[in-house]
Amino acid sequence: MKTSSLAGGGLLIGFNLFNSCKPNAKPPIDLAKLNYNDFNAFIQIADNGAVTIFSPNPEIGQGVKTSMPMIIAEELDVAWKDVYVKQGILDTNNYTRQVAGGSQSIRFGWDPLRETGATTRQMLINAAAVRWGVDPSECTTDEGVISNAAGETLGYGEVVNEAAALEIPEEFTLKDVKDYKIIGTDAANVDIDKIITGEPLFGLDYKTEGMVIASVMRPPAFGQKLESYDDSASKAIDGVIEVLRFGDKIAVLAKDTWSAMKGKKALKAEWKADSKLESSEDHDKLMLGLLNGNKFETLRADGNVKKAFEQADQVLERTYESPFLPHNCLEPMNFYANVTAEKIHLVGPIQTPERTAKHIAEMLERDFKEVHLEMTRMGGGFGRRLYGDFAIEAAEISNLARKPVKVVFSRDDDMADGIYRPAIKYRIKAAVKDGKVTGYHLKEAAINSNMYGLIPNFFPAGAIENYQVDVARYQSNITTGAWRAPYTNFLAFAEQSFFDELAEMMEVDKIQLRLDLLQKVKGSTDERIQYSPERMEKVIKKAVEKSGWGTKPEGVYQGFVNYYCHNSHVAEVADVVMENGNPVVKKITCVVDCGIVINPLGALNQIEGGVIDGVGHSMYGDFTFQNGVPQATNFDKYRLIRMKEAPIVETHLMKNEFSPTGLGEPTLPPAGGAIANAFKAATGKRLYKQPFSKYPELLKGPKKEIIG
Amino acid sequence: MPTYQLNINGESRSIEVSEDTPVLWVLRDHLNLVGTKYGCGIALCGSCTIHLDGIAVRSCALTMAQVEGKSITTIEGLSEDGNHPVQEAWKEVDVPQCGYCQTGQIMTASAFLKENPNPTEAEIKDAMQGNICRCASYTRIYKAVEIAANKLA
Numbered sequence: 095m096k097t098s099s100l101a102g103g104g105l106l107i108g109f110n111l112f113n114s115c116k117p118n119a120k121p122p123i124d125l126a127k128l129n130y131n132d133f134n135a136f137i138q139i140a141d142n143g144a145v146t147i148f149s150p151n152p153e154i155g156q157g158v159k160t161s162m163p164m165i166i167a168e169e170l171d172v173a174w175k176d177v178y179v180k181q182g183i184l185d186t187n188n189y190t191r192q193v194a195g196g197s198q199s200i201r202f203g204w205d206p207l208r209e210t211g212a213t214t215r216q217m218l219i220n221a222a223a224v225r226w227g228v229d230p231s232e233c234t235t236d237e238g239v240i241s242n243a244a245g246e247t248l249g250y251g252e253v254v255n256e257a258a259a260l261e262i263p264e265e266f267t268l269k270d271v272k273d274y275k276i277i278g279t280d281a282a283n284v285d286i287d288k289i290i291t292g293e294p295l296f297g298l299d300y301k302t303e304g305m306v307i308a309s310v311m312r313p314p315a316f317g318q319k320l321e322s323y324d325d326s327a328s329k330a331i332d333g334v335i336e337v338l339r340f341g342d343k344i345a346v347l348a349k350d351t352w353s354a355m356k357g358k359k360a361l362k363a364e365w366k367a368d369s370k371l372e373s374s375e376d377h378d379k380l381m382l383g384l385l386n387g388n389k390f391e392t393l394r395a396d397g398n399v400k401k402a403f404e405q406a407d408q409v410l411e412r413t414y415e416s417p418f419l420p421h422n423c424l425e426p427m428n429f430y431a432n433v434t435a436e437k438i439h440l441v442g443p444i445q446t447p448e449r450t451a452k453h454i455a456e457m458l459e460r461d462f463k464e465v466h467l468e469m470t471r472m473g474g475g476f477g478r479r480l481y482g483d484f485a486i487e488a489a490e491i492s493n494l495a496r497k498p499v500k501v502v503f504s505r506d507d508d509m510a511d512g513i514y515r516p517a518i519k520y521r522i523k524a525a526v527k528d529g530k531v532t533g534y535h536l537k538e539a540a541i542n543s544n545m546y547g548l549i550p551n552f553f554p555a556g557a558i559e560n561y562q563v564d565v566a567r568y569q570s571n572i573t574t575g576a577w578r579a580p581y582t583n584f585l586a587f588a589e590q591s592f593f594d595e596l597a598e599m600m601e602v603d604k605i606q607l608r609l610d611l612l613q614k615v616k617g618s619t620d621e622r623i624q625y626s627p628e629r630m631e632k633v634i635k636k637a638v639e640k641s642g643w644g645t646k647p648e649g650v651y652q653g654f655v656n657y658y659c660h661n662s663h664v665a666e667v668a669d670v671v672m673e674n675g676n677p678v679v680k681k682i683t684c685v686v687d688c689g690i691v692i693n694p695l696g697a698l699n700q701i702e703g704g705v706i707d708g709v710g711h712s713m714y715g716d717f718t719f720q721n722g723v724p725q726a727t728n729f730d731k732y733r734l735i736r737m738k739e740a741p742i743v744e745t746h747l748m749k750n751e752f753s754p755t756g757l758g759e760p761t762l763p764p765a766g767g768a769i770a771n772a773f774k775a776a777t778g779k780r781l782y783k784q785p786f787s788k789y790p791e792l793l794k795g796p797k798k799e800i801i802g
Numbered sequence: 803m804p805t806y807q808l809n810i811n812g813e814s815r816s817i818e819v820s821e822d823t824p825v826l827w828v829l830r831d832h833l834n835l836v837g838t839k840y841g842c843g844i845a846l847c848g849s850c851t852i853h854l855d856g857i858a859v860r861s862c863a864l865t866m867a868q869v870e871g872k873s874i875t876t877i878e879g880l881s882e883d884g885n886h887p888v889q890e891a892w893k894e895v896d897v898p899q900c901g902y903c904q905t906g907q908i909m910t911a912s913a914f915l916k917e918n919p920n921p922t923e924a925e926i927k928d929a930m931q932g933n934i935c936r937c938a939s940y941t942r943i944y945k946a947v948e949i950a951a952n953k954l955a
Contacts, residue, residue: 153900154900155898155899155900155901155937156899157899280896282893282896283896283898283901285898285901286892286893286896286898286901287884287893289898289901289904289905290877290884290889290892290893290898290904290905290908291837291877291878291881291884291889292835292836292837292838292876292877292878292905293837294836295901296839296902298836298839298840299836301834301836307831332803332820333820350827350831350832351827351830351831351840352820352822352823352824352827352831353820356822422936423900423902423936424839424841424847424849424900424902424903424934424935424936425839425841425900425902426840426841471900471901472900473839473900473901473902473903473936474900474902474936474937475900476936504843505841505842505843505844505847695896696896699896699899699937699939699942700899702938702939702941702942703899703937703938703939704938705938706938706940706941707937707938710938728842728843728844728846729842729844729846729847729934730844730846734934734936735938736931736932736933736934736940737927737930737931737933737935737940737943737944738927738928738931740938740940740941742941743941
């Protein structure tokens with residue numbers, strides 16, 4: 095198999111059918127049997143020129159199933175209306191990084207996808223040139239049609255078979271941004287027709303002959319192991335086929351979902367505590383204890399923060415506290431597995447198909463080549479489906495039961511057995527001397543794991559001479575992991591409301607404070623710095639302009655946040671008004687620099703969704719434990735934001751030609767801080783803990799209205 | 803197990819199923835109509851919304867006895883070719899992100915607009931408040947309902 099490597103990217107693409115064959119080579123498969131001609135793993139071209147493009151990455155609602163094929167189509171030079179998109183399966187020979195996570199699909203796909211489209215186009219040109227007996231450099235393309243200097247034309251479909259037999263060219267031309275016909279234009283969600291008519295799309299919709307549903311009982315509290323169980327009542331339920339134990343879990347297998355769920359309810363199980371059954375009060379005490387102590391791991395230390403605080407004119411120190419959060423993808427966890435002697439067939443919603451498939455192969459002591467994994471469209475991911483625990487369960491059960499099995503979580507299963515956003519507390523301390531911020535010390539106390547190494551190099555790293563980031567953690571038996579914009583989803587609020595308060599203490603303009611700090615970073619040779627002060631400055635200024643910052647009439651209170659994460663620069667300004675004595679968020683102005691925008695229509699959906707998601711969780715998301723048992727497992731006790739609470743989001747995309755960066759996560763972190771800062775302007779009170787709605791006394795207007 | 807006579811999307815169907823099976827699971831597992839979704843099972847998320855004699859109801863909280871003899875419409879039966887004005891508005895606005903909640907949203911909206919073809923902003927928001935969109939496409943959902951209302955006017 096011939097692969098091509100990119101200059102400067104290090105990523106490989108495979109063409110699966112034709113190795114460096116000479117013209118006249120016989121293709122290895124009978125193309126006459128295909129309606130579409132297999133060109134390579136990404137592209138099929140029919141004789142009439144219609145194009146099928148395979149989208150490699152899992153689709154969680156972030157829109158890559160639309161935008162990744164758009165990139166290929168652009169460089170292939172076909173009309174978007176002639177393109178049909180199919181979801182690619184897990185195929186490590188031909189696709190790289192089939193992952194939905196970290197807002198990286200477009201960023202990592204940008205070069206390889208353009209190369210795929212451009213090389214294919216070149217091969218089609220080369221084939222036409224051979225047929226005409228002319229030089230390829232004389233040929234041009236326009237939306238699926240090749241022309242030569244004499245004005246003769248050939249459609250892509252007419253030369254696709256000859257093209258596929260040619261060598262993959264080392265050289266290819268990429269379009270200039272100004273010549274884009276597809277990238278930068280609005281494209282509708284490729285699945286919209288199926289979505290709005292209820293066609294089967296999601297893992298929960300997948301069915302095969304002989305499939306059974308598994309409803310799994312897992313320990314009710316974190317820290318428990320299964321001691322014994324009685325499945326007699328379960329087995330007596332109509333539709334229940336069998337009950338089996340695997341590890342500390344019990345699977346009830348049934349013909350249909352309701353019977354499986356009933357079967358699980360009828361199980362009687364005894365559990366014993368294997369490790370400490372933890373409560374939220376314990377966690378709070380432990381984390382505050384860590385923050386108050388001196389046992390930290392230092393992730394970054396510039397200068398001497400201790401000295402800066404000793405020499406300061408003023409010091410500001412604040413503590414910010416956040417709860418665990420469940421992901422609550424609306425489609426609950428589920429996965430299908432059929433483990434047979436011949437192969438392991440896996441189908442379902444998974445953000446990490448390769449890692450999960452390899453884990454399953456290893457667990458079952460089978461060859462990875464025997465695994466065939468199809469990714470379904472996902473009813474949300476948010477990071478929960480990075481972890482293939484549900485897929486591993488399905489494979490285990492199928493292997494034991496020797497049947498095709500789909501594991502289905504109920505909403506209660508899903509919320510109770512999460513891999514949660516960990517509870518975290520931040521303490522931030524700043525030193526001010528002679529009107530300048532001279533020291534900044536960020537401490538993190540987290541459950542299980544600490545911020546990843548890039549974060550200490552986000553703003554304000556490089557802007558403050560004495561700067562330190564320290565982390566500490568408490569190892570809990572509660573499972574935690576990535577949740578949309580890990581760490582930054584709460585740190586942004588802590589940091590940016592700290593800066594809001596700092597500006598007030600220093601009696602300086604809130605915007606100018608950021609701009610002055612960013613000035614210090616310009617021209618920095620510190621290679622660790624992740625953000626661009628120039629791009630951030632532009633975003634801030636645009637946000638000030640578009641939000642009408644400082645020009646609002648009385649009664650409209652604004653809060654400002656600027657934040658960099660997942661490679662994109664964002665600023666958000668929240669507009670809050672008082673209604674019946676309570677502050678209400680009416681609008682958020684959001685400015686985003688994510689470089690070249692592939693699909694503005696899809697981008698806006700991501701951006702708005704991220705902002706409202708950020709507002710919703712900072713306002714309402716609360717998740718506590720009592721003796722290892724989650725205190726909410728459905729929407730009767732756990733609140734998600736709904737239509738009436740959603741503010742208007744007005745988005746402005748910076749126009750430039752930087753390579754594209756992600757949007758799945760970047761607009762969520764700033765939202766909580768933007769509304770908190772606006773609430774402060776409206777009520778005079780600062781919020782230091784989330785969820786905000788838990789502290790109604792802080793969300794009341796000032797008692798006295800100053801008139802005059 | 804009892805047998806129930808159902809009228810679904812204009813067709814008569816006979817189903818043998820235990821009497822406590824929610825209509826949602828009869829649709830999804832026994833009739834292969836998977837457009838109606840499961841999100842919470844306690845009628846708080848709206849994913850399972852269908853029409854019962856034209857009224858939007860949460861099928862996860864309905865028993866077979868409650869729907870016998872009545873006319874059920876699921877998303878699959880809302881229109882011939884996905885061309886109900888609400889569905890068309892959905893395409894015009896390009897509403898979905900992940901798409902999972904969308905059939906429930908469309909079913910709630912379509913029943914609401916039949917009853918209230920000229921709604922105010924507050925009335926639309928009240929009507930749609932029971933449907934969760936975890937991806938928070940609320941702005942687009944609202945816009946689509948507004949456009950559909952104009953189409954139906």
